[in-house]
Amino acid sequence: MTVTSNHVVPLDGSLALGREVVGNKGASIGAMLALGLPVPPAFALPIDECRRYHAAGGVLADDVWEAVLGSIASLERETGRRLGDPEESLLVSVRSGAAVSMPGMMDTILNLGMTDEVEAGMGRRARDSEFARATHVRFCHEFGHTVLGADLDPPGAGATARDVRAAVLADTGHAVPEEPLEQLRAAIKAVFGSWSSRRAIAYRKHWGIPEDGGTAVIVQAMVFGNLAERSGTGVLFTRDPLTGEPEPYGEWLPGGQGEDVVSGTHDCLELAALKDAMPDVGERLVDAGRLLEQTNGDVQDIEFTVERGRLYLLQTRAAKRSPLAAVRIAVDLATEGAIARDVALQRVSVDQLALVLAPRLPAAVAETAEVLARGTPACPGVASGRVVHDSDAAEAAAGDVVLVRPTTSPDDVAGMIAATAIVTERGGSTSHAAVVSRALGRPSVVGVGAGVTAAFGDREITVDGSAGVVYAGALDTEAVEVADVPRLEDLVAWAREISPVEVLDHAPEVVDVQPIGVGLAEGAPADPDLLAEQLRGAPAARGALLATAEGAEAVLRSGVPTVVRTADQHAATLLLRLVQARSPSEEKR
Amino acid sequence: MTDIDLMALHGLVVRKAGSPAAVAAVLGADQGEVSAALHAAVAAGHAVGRDERYMVTPAGRTWLDERYPIVYAEFRADPEATASYDRFERINRDLLRLFTDWQMVPSPGGPVPNDHSDRDYDNGIINRLGDAHERALTSLERFAALQPRIGVYAQRLDNAYDQVLAGDIDYVSGARIDSYHTVWFELHEDLLRMLGREREEAP
Numbered sequence: 086m087t088v089t090s091n092h093v094v095p096l097d098g099s100l101a102l103g104r105e106v107v108g109n110k111g112a113s114i115g116a117m118l119a120l121g122l123p124v125p126p127a128f129a130l131p132i133d134e135c136r137r138y139h140a141a142g143g144v145l146a147d148d149v150w151e152a153v154l155g156s157i158a159s160l161e162r163e164t165g166r167r168l169g170d171p172e173e174s175l176l177v178s179v180r181s182g183a184a185v186s187m188p189g190m191m192d193t194i195l196n197l198g199m200t201d202e203v204e205a206g207m208g209r210r211a212r213d214s215e216f217a218r219a220t221h222v223r224f225c226h227e228f229g230h231t232v233l234g235a236d237l238d239p240p241g242a243g244a245t246a247r248d249v250r251a252a253v254l255a256d257t258g259h260a261v262p263e264e265p266l267e268q269l270r271a272a273i274k275a276v277f278g279s280w281s282s283r284r285a286i287a288y289r290k291h292w293g294i295p296e297d298g299g300t301a302v303i304v305q306a307m308v309f310g311n312l313a314e315r316s317g318t319g320v321l322f323t324r325d326p327l328t329g330e331p332e333p334y335g336e337w338l339p340g341g342q343g344e345d346v347v348s349g350t351h352d353c354l355e356l357a358a359l360k361d362a363m364p365d366v367g368e369r370l371v372d373a374g375r376l377l378e379q380t381n382g383d384v385q386d387i388e389f390t391v392e393r394g395r396l397y398l399l400q401t402r403a404a405k406r407s408p409l410a411a412v413r414i415a416v417d418l419a420t421e422g423a424i425a426r427d428v429a430l431q432r433v434s435v436d437q438l439a440l441v442l443a444p445r446l447p448a449a450v451a452e453t454a455e456v457l458a459r460g461t462p463a464c465p466g467v468a469s470g471r472v473v474h475d476s477d478a479a480e481a482a483a484g485d486v487v488l489v490r491p492t493t494s495p496d497d498v499a500g501m502i503a504a505t506a507i508v509t510e511r512g513g514s515t516s517h518a519a520v521v522s523r524a525l526g527r528p529s530v531v532g533v534g535a536g537v538t539a540a541f542g543d544r545e546i547t548v549d550g551s552a553g554v555v556y557a558g559a560l561d562t563e564a565v566e567v568a569d570v571p572r573l574e575d576l577v578a579w580a581r582e583i584s585p586v587e588v589l590d591h592a593p594e595v596v597d598v599q600p601i602g603v604g605l606a607e608g609a610p611a612d613p614d615l616l617a618e619q620l621r622g623a624p625a626a627r628g629a630l631l632a633t634a635e636g637a638e639a640v641l642r643s644g645v646p647t648v649v650r651t652a653d654q655h656a657a658t659l660l661l662r663l664v665q666a667r668s669p670s671e672e673k674r
Numbered sequence: 675m676t677d678i679d680l681m682a683l684h685g686l687v688v689r690k691a692g693s694p695a696a697v698a699a700v701l702g703a704d705q706g707e708v709s710a711a712l713h714a715a716v717a718a719g720h721a722v723g724r725d726e727r728y729m730v731t732p733a734g735r736t737w738l739d740e741r742y743p744i745v746y747a748e749f750r751a752d753p754e755a756t757a758s759y760d761r762f763e764r765i766n767r768d769l770l771r772l773f774t775d776w777q778m779v780p781s782p783g784g785p786v787p788n789d790h791s792d793r794d795y796d797n798g799i800i801n802r803l804g805d806a807h808e809r810a811l812t813s814l815e816r817f818a819a820l821q822p823r824i825g826v827y828a829q830r831l832d833n834a835y836d837q838v839l840a841g842d843i844d845y846v847s848g849a850r851i852d853s854y855h856t857v858w859f860e861l862h863e864d865l866l867r868m869l870g871r872e873r874e875e876a877p
Contacts, residue, residue, distance in 0.1 A: 186797050188804060284839070409783075435789075494873070495863055497690075499691065513876060514774055521855075523774075
């Protein structure tokens with residue numbers, strides 16, 4: 086592709102375009118192409134054009150539109166497809182791309198270019214009119230919602246594009262354009278317009294982000310894994326995201342498209358199946374993963390599609406990983422020399438470490454204990470207490486109690502605060518009880534079944550909010566040791582080396598930090614300045630507050646040389662807090 | 675019984691327990707009048723408490739449940755109210771999913787509590803909250819045309835949402851503060867009582 090004008094830039098890797106020019110997503114596509122990786126062709130309207138658009142009072146200048154048409158022609162040449170052509174139809178995605186992530190920016194629109202004729206042609210080629218219908222319906226719904234602001238329920242199973250178009254028109258007074266170029270023009274204007282959404286303006290004002298920035302528009306050809314032989318879609322993790330083992334892990338769905346893999350509605354095959362079916366594609370994919378991991382310095386989660394035996398990478402990003410994998414991956418990457426040790430220490434959050442080290446029910450205990458009920462795990466953790474059946478009793482109780490209710494409502498919040506754990510009979514993971522228990526950090530199991538809890542009486546029970554099980558009796562939990570967690574000993578050793586404050590089990594003279602005067606109610610953060618004042622000159626400090634980010638900051642400001650852990654604190658967690666407080670993450674977010 | 679007596683008790687039951695100031699905030703009413711009405715409710719056996727904390731008694735709940743169908747007969751029969759409520763329920767379903775997604779992040783091996791380290795993820799949800807909020811304001815306008823008192827919730831939701839945009843993200847679903855979730859649930863409870871409907875437990 087050639088540069089047709091500076092109003093539109095091709096993302097072909099020929100120009101090093103930073104995120105200040107084409108936004109995060111545009112820069113990421115450009116970077117992949119610059120590495121020589123296969124990415125569907127794309128172009129961007131740079132952030133400057135957003136400024137011009139707003140300076141002109143929300144008008145897309147004719148020369149800009151001409152440049153867009155030129156770039157579409159380039160996409161058509163490269164793909165051998167044309168917008169609106171029923172036989173060889175080009176469909177594109179349209180995304181916003183600001184330089185910094187912020188709310189208010191327009192969501193992605195997929196399958197732009199869909200018309201009744203394209204739907205019919207696509208159905209013939211895929212020998213699957215159902216897929217063509219669903220794609221068209223989805224486009225109309227997405228366009229109606231995102232560009233026109235329609236407030237509609239998700240389309241039903243048998244809905245046609247005509248139904249959705251009518252619903253959008255009825256709700257907004259505007260029609261989803263029938264003509265692909267009109268769709269594109271409206272989508273581009275909507276992306277630029279989203280920079281001035283109320284939400285984006287409020288966010289920038291609060292965070293001091295300059296108003297004169299803008300968002301780029303990324304237009305990319307779509308590829309399909311379901312329209313021909315030797316096609317499919319999948320996702321590759323460059324390491325196992327569950328265990329952190331340094332082996333690529335992936336899922337492959339032959340003949341699948343787009344969200345089929347991510348949505349979990351289809352049974353996917355393992356990566357080996359792709360390697361068997363198309364060895365060259367499998368090899369190229371794993372090589373690309375290795376290159377992207379090296380370049381980006383972190384485990385990658387890569388979405389890909391294979392169209393007629395040709396591999397396309399759609400997106401790469403730092404992979405989500407289990408807390409256990411986060412520890413192993415951080416240490417392995419540092420050991421391999423891919424990242425520095427202090428970077429590795431920023432890669433594991435204190436919350437992740439706390440989850441890894443959370444006390445758990447020993448398997449032997451869980452197996453032999455009497456199970457009273459099973460339900461949906463709503464908030465992780467294990468806690469015990471005597472059963473109370475109403476919130477007033479929970480508030481009035483002296484010892485540890487578990488609040489057991491048919492359901493909860495705003496009435497019950499005070500009782501939930503007073504309880505160590507919560508069980509409900511009805512409702513699922515989005516119920517009031519689930520949301521509030523998570524907000525409070527109280528282990529909870531919801532939806533154990535109508536009438537089940539009457540038999541609990543007022544006995545003692547144990548709630549395992551991670552597994553979704555309620556046991557009879559107050560069961561003992563076991564501590565998890567650093568040595569039990571793969572690679573954690575290395576990470577803790579590095580933290581000890583770097584931390585300017587030592588963390589000990591005991592010290593001859595310790596100042597116990599009192600929450601009074603530095604924090605407010607339970608759950609409210611402490612003021613690091615006040616806390617540092619209280620600590621100044623102390624030989625060593627100890628207290629629950631020191632496990633918080635504010636507490637660690639105060640320790641560093643006060644110059645206290647030693648923190649002594651309390652019985653229920655892990656030295657590893659305190660060390661990680663201190664190390665992360667000292668060098669606020671320099672990683673790009 | 676005057677209207678404020680009913681409303682004060684209704685405001686109290688929506689919050690379960692509270693001070694005259696808190697009840698007045700729910701109702702958008704004068705604190706002195708609410709205070710007097712709560713005194714009267716205690717005298718009538720409909721509430722217990724004094725000074726800064728009142729609670730509705732079982733007798734008070736029964737009394738309210740008897741009064742609602744009479745006081746809100748017109749509202750309940752109004753097709754506009756029913757239509758508005760159906761729209762509200764749709765927003766409610768989206769919000770409940772959103773609160774859960776805010777708290778628990780999909781992760782290999784199962785969802786884990788959100789440690790708010792992924793700004794893209796959080797902003798995506800704040801976006802959804804913004805969408806839902808704009809829809810909620812439209813819905814509240816329709817209710818407020820029928821029951822002006824409901825307009826008070828728009829200010830409280832606005833406030834929670836503004837706090838979120840200002841970076842105080844506990845205002846999404848914090849349980850101890852007037853977070854979006856807290857205010858939304860009170861609003862839901864309020865509407866259910868006026869309309870005489872049962873809460874459908876969320877999946």
